[in-house]
Amino acid sequence: MRKQIFIWLAVSLALAACSFWGEPTDATPTPGSETAVSPITPSATPTFPAAEITPAATGTAVPTATRTPTPLPPDLAITAEDVAIYPGPILYAGEKVSFIIKPFVPEPVIAEDVSVHLFLDGREVEQSSLSGRTLTADPIAVFAWAWPAAAGPHTVEIQLDRDDQIQAGDEDETNNRLSLAINVLTADSQPPLEQNAAWITTELSCCRVHVVNGTAAFRDLPDLLTVVETAVQQAVNKLHEPPERPLEIYFIDRIIGQGGYAGSEMVVSYLDRDYVGNELTQVITHEAIHLLDRQFAPQRIAFLAEGVAVWASDGHYWPQDLDRDNAALADAGEFVPLATLADDFYTHQHEIGYLEAAGFVNYLIELRGWNRFRLFYADVSDEDADTPAAALDLNLQQYYNRTLAQMEADWLAYLEDEPYRQTAVDEIETRLVYFETMRAYQQQYDPPAYFRTAWLPSPNAVREEGNPADLNRHPQDALNVTLEVMLATAITDLRDGRLR
């Protein structure tokens, strides 16, 4: 694989300054310019991410690329990095603006007790509390479609605990307030395609497919509908579970996370500059599994849910030999113990977590068949024990007569007999490097694409209450285009097996 490309990309990501975020109010807004609206300051140091996306069915969001350093002493606080504004990175007059707030909440503070007030130009717009949660369980407040944007410069102000109800953990009140300057462009400066953007819905027997006119998905819709029918049928066949109602499928014109998410509906990225490299059938089948399995396993734990989705799609991103690749992963020294992985699944390295989960699911199904696995899958829930790993352990004993540790040892012994060649190890290692590089790009140059900073609202709610741009607009600067094209080239090489 083009390791030189990764090195070049890593250097570029580290060196180039990022300037498309909003600024505190002491900076002077430039009326009429393309001022950014989402004031997260990305980190130059990418952290190891994790999750894909099993999202916020409630329409809540996931913000903030990287935490700011913990204040000393720990104190409830908000900075510009803790606020994301949608749609972004440009706002036009007439759009309904959403604000996602993810402040620093120290240990003694109960997040639900923290009030959050939102002001626009000195006028209170809404109040809420930190009652939402991100994928990785960080507290957030979501003000969805809270303000109809008017052209010109504006001041956004956010206040935490305005009435000073919190004492322990909030000794310093001065860091509870934040002011941001934003600029809203006039509606007639919006690109013509976006001015006429609207959701178009196509009814199939399996699904309701939604695209926005003017996007790549709209252009390729006839072909997409064929793939949708095939992929959803694969999911139905794998689970032996027909949909109780048509599946809601949204194709969007930007990458979010690793290219898809699902709550009660599914969202799939479909665009010309796709740097995730998903095979379309794979990602649609994957997300369809997340919708279908809720019908019989609504409490399933993340480790098993993602494992089943990858297993049923015959691979992650593209077709994959799960036994071979898990054997190669272990040989590469990257294996994460299953108990560790099952707890806080989405905080672990994404590709490792998904591969191991799918391989383990595959092993259990090979061992005792789908029907036994399905009963087990539907029964494991976070309510069963103090941790997901303990719940897994308990249910494995019940359905497979083995503890988690015993079953893991059995599986690893089985993998030791699995033949593979060095190229599989190379492919796995390169895959990990690629996707960490990709997420470093997202963190630094398109934080709403990074799974920890992405807003993952219910697309039905977006269609009914929000703006098409909430899920479709994305940075299109020359730097973004250039880096995305390079990433897309690299992932195509990797997917096609051109490792050198």
Ligand SMILES: [Zn+2]
């Ligand atoms: Zn998934």
